[in-house]
Amino acid sequence: MMNMSLKLNSEIRYIKGVGPSTAEKLNRLGIEIVEDLIYYFPRDYEDRRNLKTLAETDEGEKATFHFKVIDQGYIRFNGRNHPKIKVTDKTGIAYLYCFNRNYLKDILVPGTSFYLIGKYSLKGRYPIFSSFNYELDDNNAKLGIIPVYRLTSGISQNLLRKIIKTVLDSLSDKLKEEIPEFIRKGYKIPPRGEIIKRIHFPPSQRELRRMREAYSYQEFFKYQLIVAMAKSKNKEIKKNRIKSSGELREKFLKKLPFKLTNAQNRVLSEIDRDLDSPAPMNRLIQGDVGSGKTIVSVFAALKALERNEQVAFMAPTEILARQHYNSLKEYLSDLNVKIEFLSSSVKGVKRKELVLKLLKGDVDIIVGTHALFSDDVEFRNLSLVIIDEQQKFGVLQRGKLRQKGKHTDCLVMSATPIPRTLSMTLYGDLDVSIIDEMPQGRIGTETHIVKQAEINKVYDFVKKEVSEGRQAYFIYPVIEESAVLDVKNATESFEYLNNEIFSEFNVALLHGRMSEEEKDKIMQEFKDRKYDILVSTTVVEVGVDIPNATVMVIEQAERFGLSNIHQLRGRIGRGKYKSYCFLIPDKSAGREAFNRLMILKHTNDGFKIAEWDLKLRGPGDIIGKKQAGLPSFIIDDIDINTKLIYRAQKDARKFVNGEIGIEKERELFLNSFIQSESYKRASLYFGG
Template sequence: MLDWNSPIQYLKGVGPSKAAQLLKLGLGTVGQLLEFFPARYEDRSMLKSIRQLVVGECETFQAQVLAVTVKQVRRGLSILNVLVGDDTGAVELVWFNQNFLRKKFKIGLTVVVYGKVERQYNLKITNAEVEVIHEGDVFEGRILPVYHLGENVSQNMLRQLMKQVFALNIIIDEILPEEIVDKNKLMGRSEAFYHIHYPATQQLLEQAIERLKFEELFLLQVALLQIKSEKQRPFSGVKHGVDGDMSRQVLVELPFTLTAGQQAALKDIKADMEDSQPMQRLLQGDVGSGKTIIAALALIKTVENGYQGAFMAPTEILAEQHYHTLAQLFAPLGIKLGLLTGSKTKKQKAEICHLLRTGLIDILIGTHALIQEAVEFEHLGLVVTDEQHRFGVNQRARLQEKGQEPDVLFMTATPIPRTLALTVYGDLDVSLITHLPPGRKAIRTFLRGPEKRAAIYQFVRTQIEAGRQAYVVCPLVEESDKIDTQAAVQLFEELQAGYLKEIACGLIHGKLKATEKDAIMKAFYENELSLLVATTVIEVGVNVPNATMMVIEGAERFGLSQLHQLRGRIGRGSHQSYCVLIAHNKQSETLERLKVMTESNDGFVIAEKDLLLRGPGQFFGTRQHGLPDLKIANIVTDVAILLQARSAAQQLIHSQAVSHELQKTLLERFGPDFVILHN
């Protein structure tokens, strides 16, 4: 008797060879086969005739193969033409350099064609999806599932296997609590699996999709909320007292007033710190929104309560900048700071570790050097991790383990759309700083082609001659430090010899030693250099208020969120700032995407657009969070279902009614690593 966990090889017609081919698609068991959801559907009960096809639309139609030809246009380029037709007309199907497809087509065969219809003298489809219809094929004349295929795996093979599974009446257990199914008016699980693969009507298909999306998002939210609940279990962490003299004094002496968003975030953080449950909070704010001062005020609170603080940053440049910024703020309070980075000498590291261990350093700022075994705190009360997504999960955890359940504050300047935050950070409390401090002028952003470079760099020169400073960011050629370095060096030499001759320029990239980077950044910060040519090493944490100009070469090679991060290096002073995106790719889709940057300075608006364009898997590398792949739900487009599922998950966790069966499903679905990754 086959069940959900039975190997797929036990199905009729699946021998070792086919089983190996299916395994490449991740299909090793009956359950994995059933969860291999269709990529799309063809409604063959409503197939169009060729006469009804609409130019410019993706259409599906049935026809016969009329002719097959291959033309060798020139060396390295061949064209396969397949003419198909019905009683109302004909369509030319075209493929380039895919001669191997020729053997698929024989004159007289019936085919179902899917693709975008064009008209060049006659109707034509390039790179169409074509399925040959053989006698006995399943699901003819109805809504037909279309799957993503692997090598030697056909649509018909998958459809025959699905048909066989349902014919065997394999038991598909309900895993959602009955009251949740009823309350949310969901289709039963077994019925949903049947109709997702074998839909009788469009309405039943939609109900099946909704049910399975809800289930997937519900399970993920229950898992995340359980982790959050575990972190808030009733044990005593660090309990801070209400604000003391230090906290009150620094707020009075600040040369500016906190924005409403900063005040709200600080209120959240203080409430967490004054609670005995360990804080696990994400502080999210756009570039320049003032997250660092909020972290500083939290660190002051932990020091005045007799604890130590740790502040971890992803780069030495950023760590040193935080150190100098906080040193000025903390000096009148008598708070003692330490700086620990990889470039410190062995003797310097040993001295810092001794002072920390004996309580003579109140706050230690540094890079991942903070997690080294030799680093011991006397009494760690608060851990702050800046640009936390740039650290591995284990790195963050190891820093927390240096104290007895310290409060933890994560910070990110990467605006994360709410749907992604609820999924990636579903186990954290989130505070947002949504507005920039007063006095900041919106950065004016322009999109230009390379033919405008002379005028662009003349404007850069004008800005520099007016006393301002500028960045030029070289394109991300590919994920290679070596190649990016070569690109940066070449661009630097071109500018020095041409447009920016006699301008004091610096060059910074990932291959430079830390001491070299620091020296260049210091020279730029102190206005000894007027222009900095850089790779994305400057994306995070460089604060030069006098820099008002940024040129980004090859802007199409960056994601929107990364462009926004880079742009955030300017616009930090009182002068008007300008960002020019030079795009070498003139495709309309590319220009439309980059146009978003010229229309908005709001990081959250840009992040939403970036997420829609690139998908959650590519959004600043969310996979590092241990976020499982979603098989059917989409956290970008399925917002309503996500919120509905989260609400149901919250009610279940609150009622402490997670059944043994559901717990078993969570473990099978996510595995123990998911819990570890989020702790």
Template sequence: MEKTIYDPVSVLQNVGEKRVEALNELGIYTIADLLNHFPFRYEDIQVKNLFELEDQEKTSLRGEVLADAVVSRFGYKKSRLSFRMKIDQAIIVVTFFNQPYLAKQIVGGSEITVYGKWDDRRKNLTGIKIIGSTSVEQDADFESVYHTNKKIRQKTIVALIKQAYDSYKDVIPETIPNELRVKYRLISHKEAVYAMHFPVSPEQTKQARREVIFEEFLLYQTKMQLLRKKQKKVGFGTAIHYDIQRLKNFIATLPFELTNAQKRVVNEICRDMKQPINMHRLLQGDVGSGKTLVAVLAIYAAATAGYQSALMVPTTILAEQHSKSLNDLFDPLEIRTALLTGSTTAKEKRLIEEQLRSGEIDVVVGTHALIQDTVEFSKLGLVITDEQHRFGVNQRKKLRSKGIEPDVLFMTATPIPRTLAITAFGEMDVSIIDEMPAGRKPIQTTWVKPKQFEHTLEFIEKQLSIGSQAYVICPLIEESESLDVKNATEVYQKLSQFYQGKYRVGLLHGQMKPAEKDAVMQAFKQNELQVLVSTTVIEVGVDVPNATTMVIYDADRFGLAQLHQLRGRVGRGSKESYCILVADPKGDMGIERMKIMTETNNGFILSEKDLELRGPGDVFGNKQSGIPDFKVGDIVTDFNALETARLDAAELVQRPDFESHPDFAALRTAIAFDPMTSESDVFH
């Protein structure tokens, strides 16, 4: 049988069931996965001059072992291995901790090279590894460092990569079409893979990174563009011929004027819905910008054409909130709504399921309960997912599969810079509400040091005295030895004591059972609790217009996007609202975040800053957000390459011969096998 890089790793020597399992845990299933398991950093292991070293510098030193190593043991399973090494006329001590097995490699009179950390005061090298006795070539200047796990060591990973490269180097495909490789002066992929794993110089690694980054971006973007092409295909989707006059009449009954941004976005969505193609749109809007109203209008439009809608949200509280809003608006119009969550009784659930199957219900709002097998629709035309990054890809896919190619609208209040959204979510159309409703007051944000907290408590009390409510957010639930941060339990006890006899304080955190969380939240919404101490479970969508004060403990522990989400829980009514950041940041980045928060309420400006300061992984939470977790490329620092790949991919997939021409065969095959771009890992 012909070799291909998509062969399973089990074909390699010394890879049995246990090793396959260990590799699988690292996301390595095939030879391609192994070859693409690139180092996350490189160590400079060049032998240095002893007399030019700086204290605590990591380095390699070569010299003569004066006598066999001595191993002494202490504590539980702890050991110290020591020996003296002569370098020119100097004699230093080398110490290895908890590596007694190295003793047999350290023989008096032999030459040895040791990589470790230099202590200039003690003239001692704390060894990390012996060079030349491991996987590293004796004359190599740089060593690759890989992500591993407890079941497999660096040495083993390197040996397997070397074995895979030697066995499969002649069948490593050139995925990037030759015309693009020539255009951008890229080295071959075979050369790039070798240089990434076994670098000779920083310049060589730089060239290899260019090629690898562009290839993974091109793979992803080509898949996105193929999905986009498929979705835009006439006849592939549902044409919802809504009643435009009824929709206009409904808008005219609203007690407020839509913002220009809302009008623009409604037009974009309605145009999509009317087309016989599959709508696949991401709706972004800052906290309080009116995304829910846009969703309501889309649902109403679908209902006028006889289509059902499903709105899936991450929490029961949010589902109940949306359900009430929809009921208030749709009841007079005889649009029938239903609420389906984990709290719905078995009897109610059976009735709702019957009415969804018969078409008696026009719109259902719910949590994960919507994707249960027993939930079936008569004529599902529109699927809306709020805070889409809170759901797994398969959950979103399952809801959509309950209709015949329904239109899909994803909503998020996590602002993503437009250019980045268009590029990272390449298969979607992007709509942005970049304007706040008239009359919405900006939240006044201040930053205070922990020692000023007594004044903060007095300020909260002043707000409570005029009938308002307050949130107090903490990053941890219980005390932690490793982090000196305020915890929710401690703060709850302190505030309960401080306000005893005057105001009631509640506690909310992620370890509580759903029913307990709902009970606490309902009590806060009904003003039975005046202060709510909470962890970040409060972040998404909770609407208590009477809450005017948001206090965030250890605010420097949060990113800007999360701070902005938390701040957005207040300012939802007509009263003046406040956000107080309690923090004593140690580094420049923490100070910068606090300053930015006090300077702007604009989520898009904050998201740009967050990307600059922290990068995409921390901002979006790659594993959840749908933004791919690239192996080498970074969607912020390598944005130009990502955008170039998007434009090239868009041009490639529009070619009539893309699906048949041999020049694109390797690219087509790679897309089919690449887990990052497989059907289970992209939005649809």
């Protein structure tokens, strides 16, 4: 039975109907406490009030169908058999191609009735579904608008719905309000518990839109409150920086084998204004892969060193941090700059000595990972923090590192082009600089779209490149529904390529259930050329530089966002050799998917590609919903909610500046807000 004292921070195993075994499975979804469950929003909905038939729908139209299985077979793909299930809805016949979903042959047996949500492509006479959600039509199947959640092995939709409903029935009326009461009532926003309950189980599409808008406003307001508080505090700070000599910069500029682009010079001027101003810098550099963001950050670091100040340079993974460390050592080799490296792998006496050197000021630039956040890491005179791949770190994390110095300047970098509305939402606490020009002389990458029937030609091309000493990537999409299937997909693809296609070469496997240490080890060994080919279903870490890799093959390419593919292909074409990216759509991919991929063949401009992604698939595919840490509907509705964002920004600024609300109530709310989990969650959501 449910514990009567169940609270938001209670472990989920205490919920009625859960227990240790189910709790362990839910943990794989990131659900550990009751609050995690409440905020585990549906990724989709099935509207069973409005079932469609095959006769009523067009190719590419997403709808909910009611089918009956009439036969089973197999389709041969990538050297393996996959279930092919024949279904009917009395108006026609369709086929389900169950790629990497072998278990469906035991579930969708002849005679089984079920609901399916998805869209089909036409291949010959019959509609083909290759990507779909389903639910068996048993006696308990309900009509209405039904939530669809991201699952893991051993957890069904029905079970998760039941658990979430149990918790919401018990706790939804006990959820605390997270925005000032006079603002909530002024906009006629329902109580927070009611909003969350109706997002999970909406009575109508209209009510779902209304609840999403109400929830989005609350999240935007909380974040804009954090931004307004930070900016208000920043204005009060007066940093006292001495004038820099420019000597180190001048020497560095002379030794560069190329000229800075106009865009790099413009962004550097913006950074210099910040570094010389009384208020601490808080700036984001956005630039395409290979646009030269790191070089600009080196100039910023040298200005700090000319003032006898220290610089911290942080990256999200050890391999990326080591890459920056090695690059900085090479760039600054004859400038007498003392550079050190710190990560969790630096231990014992070596770590103690390094921490002491930092404190004494015997280190000019420290390059590292999250280890730089550690309490024992102290600086003598930290003045500049540089963070690469900023979307991997939240506002609070950035703030924690900055607090290790006095009035520290902060420069963060991102290779992901972000549209303005999205940028304002995710990076509202940062001033944005854009490097929108590529350095001359880059050889670049040719992109080709290849049909499955011609994949052997791609294999032959890869063999030729690898035989000449180059390296190659094979990328497969992550199967979000199941981490187990993700590993299976990776393993089967690896075994096929390793044993049947590239047996004469060294092939490595990288998949989503490996630890960060294992991933780093394999990437480092690939970089050291111990492997010729890397097979992966995870996104190959953005920023890891392997100049010898000249080929990337992306299978089932239609499953990726355009910006995602652009980021991936940015991992090749970074050396002196011409590089090639092959996009191989699934057999079932329609003309629409081919046309979308053709955009990548015709442009290498990340900002143009981001604009297309925004039009075709929505903002979530540009930044990645998981990376953003936001409920997917907030990301997907951002363009619709532009007015909502501006309203939240305006309200938050007025509230912090004392223009609205009663002073005593405002102080009480702000003091409570700073201490709340909501403050931490909002900071991490919108900080990246």
